[in-house]
Amino acid sequence: MIDQILEFSTNHWEMVAVFFFVLAAVVFVEMRGNARGITTASLTDLVNNKNAAVIDIRPTKEFRAGHITGAINIPANKLKDKNAELEKHKSNPIILVCKTGMTAGSNAKELIKAGFEVYKLQGGIAEWENANLPLVKA
Known part of the structure; x- marks a missing residue:
């Protein structure tokens, strides 16, 4: 199989070069203007020492089933409309929390553009x- 990949790469080097160029461009664009990922320990540290606001962007039903203490629920589909509500947190870091960490990154871009530390x-x-960290159920 590796022989076939090498043969293809040799015979179609232009396509391989374009593929790697596009891949590098996608990685560059995705990394630019994206929120930095943090661990659970870093979240706790930012909340305790920098008064960070935890914004849970999951649907309200999921939020009520269990959320981080002090988290504010603003579902992802309403986040763009709530920039004014978030203004009071602009001087402090904002930590976005979703179900698996995937949705938060894409939603962070708008907040970063608006000048938030996300x-x-x-x-x-x-x-x-x-x-095994505690969750509040509402």
């Missing part, structure tokens, strides 16, 4: 639960 919880609330 982080995302790596692994989301699932990682928080895996670490």
